[in-house]
Amino acid sequence: MIKTLYFFGAVFLSILLCSCDATPSGKIEQGLRSFQKFNDGVQQAAFSKNKLAPKIEDKDLTPESQFRVNDYDTHTPPSDTTENWRLFVTGLVKHPGYYSLAQIKELQKQVQNSKHVCVEGWSQNIKWGGVALWYFLDWVGADSTAKYIAVECADKYYEGYDMESARHPETLLCYEAFNKPLTLQHGAPCRIVMPTKLGYKSAKWILKLVVTNTKPGGYWEDQGYDWNAGL
Numbered sequence: 502m503i504k505t506l507y508f509f510g511a512v513f514l515s516i517l518l519c520s521c522d523a524t525p526s527g528k529i530e531q532g533l534r535s536f537q538k539f540n541d542g543v544q545q546a547a548f549s550k551n552k553l554a555p556k557i558e559d560k561d562l563t564p565e566s567q568f569r570v571n572d573y574d575t576h577t578p579p580s581d582t583t584e585n586w587r588l589f590v591t592g593l594v595k596h597p598g599y600y601s602l603a604q605i606k607e608l609q610k611q612v613q614n615s616k617h618v619c620v621e622g623w624s625q626n627i628k629w630g631g632v633a634l635w636y637f638l639d640w641v642g643a644d645s646t647a648k649y650i651a652v653e654c655a656d657k658y659y660e661g662y663d664m665e666s667a668r669h670p671e672t673l674l675c676y677e678a679f680n681k682p683l684t685l686q687h688g689a690p691c692r693i694v695m696p697t698k699l700g701y702k703s704a705k706w707i708l709k710l711v712v713t714n715t716k717p718g719g720y721w722e723d724q725g726y727d728w729n730a731g732l
């Protein structure tokens with residue numbers, strides 16, 4: 502069903518692109534934008550909160566020495582990795598405020614192997630550890646009927662998630678990889694890990710989390726990449 506919709510979407514897109522010469526560019530952009538919206542709608546409908554990412558056995562983990570780093574700007578932004586770091590939580594939430602890593606680590610820990618898929622065409626299997634984001638959201642009293650979560654990062658990167666994806670059982674507020682604290686280049690002290698989505702949704706070095714009904718943008722999404730980014 503979904504594949505069929507994608508197929509028709511792709512056909513629609515090729516017709517659009519083939520008619521380049523005849524169409525003023527504004528129209529093409531409009532067409533692309535409505536295709537993107539259509540695509541988002543299909544993905545939203547396909548996303549199930551119970552559908553887990555493919556299971557990865559320990560033997561299939563990427564060797565830690567080959568753990569790849571990817572960033573739009575720098576591998577070492579001015580992220581505070583001392584105990585002074587706080588996650589600022591705000592918006593539609595009962596207990597807004599500044600949360601320390603120690604507080605986050607006190608919450609029930611979830612360790613999981615998952616595949617990280619970068620849109621550039623590579624993937625890796627990582628053992629992540631942290632607290633399930635749904636658990637953290639409940640703990641701070643986030644309004645679960647709110648539509649979106651937005652995050653902002655130390656390198657000026659930013660991301661947005663629909664609430665269902667944010668509350669997916671495998672979405673982590675992550676502070677460990679391979680049973681060790683995250684290294685700076687992989688997002689220390691704290692990042693999002695969202696195995697059901699392309700890698701650019703897994704925001705590193707997060708500083709601020711907002712619960713909101715206003716659809717947030719994302720660093721790559723605002724340059725035309727897919728907002729849902731489902732795998």
Ligand SMILES: Nc1nc2c(c(=O)[nH]1)N[C@H]1C(S)=C(S)[C@@H](COP(=O)(O)O)O[C@H]1N2
Nearest residue numbers: 569570571572573619654658700703704705
């Ligand atoms: N803050 C921030 N988070 C980010 C990015 C970034 O540039 N800045 N890049 C994203 C992309 S495109 C990928 S593939 C993953 C890479 O994560 P890794 O470096 O831990 O492998 O981080 C994502 N999160």
Ligand SMILES: [Mo]
Nearest residue numbers: 619620700701
């Ligand atoms: Mo990526």
